[in-house]
Amino acid sequence: MGTRLREIVKKTVVDTETKGGKKIKRKSLSGKGKLTAKIIDKLTVYYGLAIRCHSDSVKNMKNAIWTTFFHYSSTDENPQHEKCPSGADSWCEWQKAAAANALDSFKHTYCALPKDVLDAIKPIYEDLSKDALLERCVGGFTQNNNESLNQLIWKISPKHLSGTSVVVEIAAYVAASVFNEGSFALLTFMQDMKISSGSSAHDWARSTDSTRISRAEQEAERQTKEGRIRRRQEQKDALDIIDDSNILYGPGIDDSV
Incomplete structure (x- = not known):
């Protein structure tokens, strides 16, 4: 408008x-x-x-x-x-x-x-x-969740690189798992594929998820209605x-x- x-x-x-x-x-x-x-x-x-x-x-x-x-x-x-x-x-x-x-x-x-x-x-x-x-x-409702999931899919299978439907399908499965369960989902994939992972991999997953949650909380706080109202009043008075x-x-x- x-x-x-x-x-x-x-x-x-x-x-x-x-x-x-x-x-x-x-x-x-x-x-x-x-x-x-x-x-x-x-x-x-x-x-x-x-x-x-x-x-x-x-x-x-x-x-x-x-x-x-x-x-x-x-x-x-x-x-x-x-x-x-x-x-x-x-x-x-x-x-x-x-x-x-x-x-x-x-x-x-x-x-x-x-x-x-x-x-x-x-x-x-x-x-x-x-x-x-x-x-x-x-x-x-908003499209924020859908856009976040899409961003994960295309990070795994970039649009500028050619890929088959199978590659995109696998990327969608992986992205959905990470989106819902966090980075520990990748360790589960590795375990199912008989790939061993050590403490460093677990530390990385824990740190990555913690950072993502922290950023999400900060963004949510910034986007609260009180925040929008305060910025609008300051900018437009x-x-x-x-x-x-x-x-x-x-x-x-x-x-x-």
Whole structure:
């Protein structure tokens, strides 16, 4: 989402103007009230949260994704908050006002994105909310384990070296064993092949597995949600996302733009 939004800003140019003898390109989608870096960061994070917080259902994910789009399309004259959660506890101020029967005096506290911006980003939302894509996100799983296993297979049987299907099959078996059981699986293979191994081989297997586990734990810690939130806040100084135990989700959580 972030990449697509930034690309469309770069590619969409109205014309050029001259300042100080230099020609400067004017971009129609950037600037105050449009697709600023802060808005792009918000839309990107809300898209990710919509998937993570509704990973049990494609329908719920799709609805949450489009909630952001319509929320930021809303004006006092044309509110579009039907997809926002209703009730007095909603993060959507319009829905709160509706629950309190106060819509007559309600005013949006943020500016809706202009029509040219909405027209430009709508195809992006359509692409990134397709059922085929969201179905791969159901359950909140990742491809990390699969990629790790593939990396082991191709380390044993490199892609740049020609090999028969038998070689690749053997590499897959060995990789699966090492992936699940660690380096001691190699010693088991050696034992079955009547190849003796001494204490040095056992020390190597133990050291290799220990190093791998240590690196995995460090990476897992680095990738925790708290770590991602902390880095995002330090780098962008924009969003207010709280910890795992109480995720505050919604495109209206930070409308001071």
